[in-house]
Amino acid sequence: MSQEKATKEKKRRRYGSFAWTDKKSGLLYARIRLPQADGKFKYIYKRAQNIKHAEQLAEETRSEYETRGQAFLDGRGMTFKKLAAWYKKEFVIEPLYVDGLKIEGMRTWESERAKIDRISEVLGEHLLETMDETVFRTYRRERLKTVKIATVNRDFETIRAMFRKAKRKKWIKEIPDFDGFVEKSLERRRTVTISSVEEDRLLGEARKLLASAAAPRLFSLILSLRDSGARPNELYPVNDYSESKNMYEPIRWKDVINEDGSIRDLTRLVSLKGRLREERLAVITERMKLAFVELWDFLKRSKNITKGHSADLENLIYPHTTYKKSWNIVRIAAGMPELRLRDLRRDWVTRLSRLGYSDKLAQQGAGHKKIQTSFEYTVFDETAALQAKALLDNDNQSTSLMSLSKPPRKT
Secondary structure (H helix, E strand, C coil), X not given: CCHHHHHHHHHHHHHCCCEEECCCCCCEEEEEEEECCCCCXXXXXXXXXXHHHHXXXXXXXXXXXXXXXXHHHHHHCXXXXXXXXXXXXXXXXXXXXXXXXXXXXCCCHHHHHHHHHHHHHHHCCCXXXXXXXXXXXXXXXXXXXXXXXXXXXXXXXXXXXXXXXXHHCCCCCCCCCCCCCCCXXXXXXXXXXXXXXXXXXXXXXXXXXXXXXXXXXHHHHHHHHHHHCCCHHHHCCCCCCCCCCCEEECCEHHHCECCCCCECCEEEEEEEECCEEEEXXXXXXXXXXXXXXXXXXXXXXXXXXXXXXXXXXXXXXXXXXXXXXXXXXXXXXXXXXXXXXXXXXXXXXXXXXXXXXXXXXXXXXCCCCCCCHHXXXXXXXXXXHHHHHHHHHHHHHCCCCHHHCCCCCCC
């Protein structure tokens, strides 16, 4: 017996014969017998064109089994619904914060679970190994009948994240090709410009909440988002990140207060991606300083405030994970019900550009990553940051300062 035949015979003894014919239908299948951990065997059948094709299918299947092990068998019978249940249990959970940083979970876990359940209603019964471009194209076409492209994009971002986890668990051989299903270029860009009059209305309504102690931090937060160029999750713990996103260290009182008790002109915002720690400068305008001092004094006067939320240098300035309730009150009262908190920084670059500042320096100051290479030697350093601060301070003087008058103290 030749070496090749001996090898094939050995494989047949281990895995079983390659070809099998269904007596009823007369159809030919590749039959592969795979040993399991409990000593039993698992038989897999695949439709074959002829005996040679059956051998080829058997060889490919055995190779996959030897590479992926038990996960290969687990993945063969896994539906999208089963994957969704596992993914929600492991990853779509209530966030856990330690010292203001999110260690696990998602801030938007409830809405993400609802989204996955809705997707599963349509795709749930599909086997993972059969989900291909045709399945996704059909889903996309039907969804676009009732929702906007941006919503469909979010759906496919979640589906892709789920398949990445399945690939990591070796339940699937390859991640489906999602190219063309996430079309961000088709989304309408959200352009938001807030006039000085609109800003005054927002700040005026926020002052009312500060005066009543209902939401003392919102007024300062609005100013910080308007003037510093910081993202919301660089100011308060709204870290909701996946493998491709950064985590952030929300600012603490020690980041803005000097040793002598004065407020700094600049602070540093910190982002973390794996072991990489990145910092960038952010300006603290004069009206931000006034708001910080006012908030600090309020927290020192308050007797019924918890330790982690009190006036202490190690504490987060904005310790809450959401300001949705108080923000809804303010934006509705100000006549801007569609305005989102993150919209407050959207025109930061445009505003500085209008004041004669460098577009590219402003983009760096806002933390934008995609900047034209022709400006790669332009650096948003301390000098550039102070220049931006001066321009913003001068511009702020032209707006109504009623929002910075002392709120009445509670008696």
